[in-house]
Amino acid sequence: xxxxxxxxxxxxxxxxxxxxxxxxxxxxxxxxxxxxxxxxxxxxxxxxxxxxxxxxxxxxxxxxxxxxxxxxxxxxxxxxxxxxxxxxxxxxxxxxxxxxxxxxxxxxxxxx
Amino acid sequence: xxxxxxxxxxxxxxxxxxxxxxxxxxxxxxxxxxxxxxxxxxxxxxxxxxxxxxxxxxxxxxxxxxxxxxxxxxxxxxxxxxxxxxxxxxxxxxxxxxxxxxxxxxxxxxxxxxxxxx
Numbered sequence: 001x002x003x004x005x006x007x008x009x010x011x012x013x014x015x016x017x018x019x020x021x022x023x024x025x026x027x028x029x030x031x032x033x034x035x036x037x038x039x040x041x042x043x044x045x046x047x048x049x050x051x052x053x054x055x056x057x058x059x060x061x062x063x064x065x066x067x068x069x070x071x072x073x074x075x076x077x078x079x080x081x082x083x084x085x086x087x088x089x090x091x092x093x094x095x096x097x098x099x100x101x102x103x104x105x106x107x108x109x110x111x112x
Numbered sequence: 113x114x115x116x117x118x119x120x121x122x123x124x125x126x127x128x129x130x131x132x133x134x135x136x137x138x139x140x141x142x143x144x145x146x147x148x149x150x151x152x153x154x155x156x157x158x159x160x161x162x163x164x165x166x167x168x169x170x171x172x173x174x175x176x177x178x179x180x181x182x183x184x185x186x187x188x189x190x191x192x193x194x195x196x197x198x199x200x201x202x203x204x205x206x207x208x209x210x211x212x213x214x215x216x217x218x219x220x221x222x223x224x225x226x227x228x229x230x
């Protein structure tokens with residue numbers, strides 16, 4: 001158990017809908033990262049927050065957004081969902097931005 | 113841009129054999145961090161090791177060992193006396209620090225699916 005928690009574990013929704021994935025980092029970690037794992041694209045970095053501030057963006061679609069709250073938990077919002085958004089979404093956290101990232105168990109999203 | 117190549121898509125060996133997973137990386141930065149993660153069938157990503165670019169010492173942890181060679185841009189992972197529990201997908205990853213502090217997200221390879229047969 002890495003200490004990173006993600007909810008929900010599984011999510012099934014329909015095209016066009018909007019969902020929110022939640023992540024609680026390990027105690028003491030200030031940095032949160034979001035990744036998407038799909039069969040087509042592999043593991044891709046989406047976005048990073050550090051102490052509430054957006055710090056880096058990867059291959060994140062405009063339909064996706066995220067934020068990190070004052071209690072350091074983070075949410076990833078996915079809107080106008082498409083079939084291709086079906087994937088495993090991971091959250092990771094680290095003490096600082098240059099330290100090792102520890103991953104949560106992931107949220108498996110299925111868009112029908 | 114960074115790139116990580118894991119040329120071995122799948123490796124199958126019989127238990128107790130030694131197996132090496134290859135990782136080749138590309139970056140123009142002189143300071144970078146290399147990682148290996150394990151993804152067992154249950155799906156979570158488990159951190160195994162981190163290496164900084166300025167530390168080329170090889171590392172051994174039990175049955176696991178890592179060979180970092182900057183000259184060939186490789187960071188290979190060897191499992192000695194493999195066990196069925198080692199069956200998983202293994203990912204090599206790279207991150208590069210910003211000049212102003214902080215580091216980018218991880219760039220992952222495609223992963224190597226390791227199958228250990230009893």
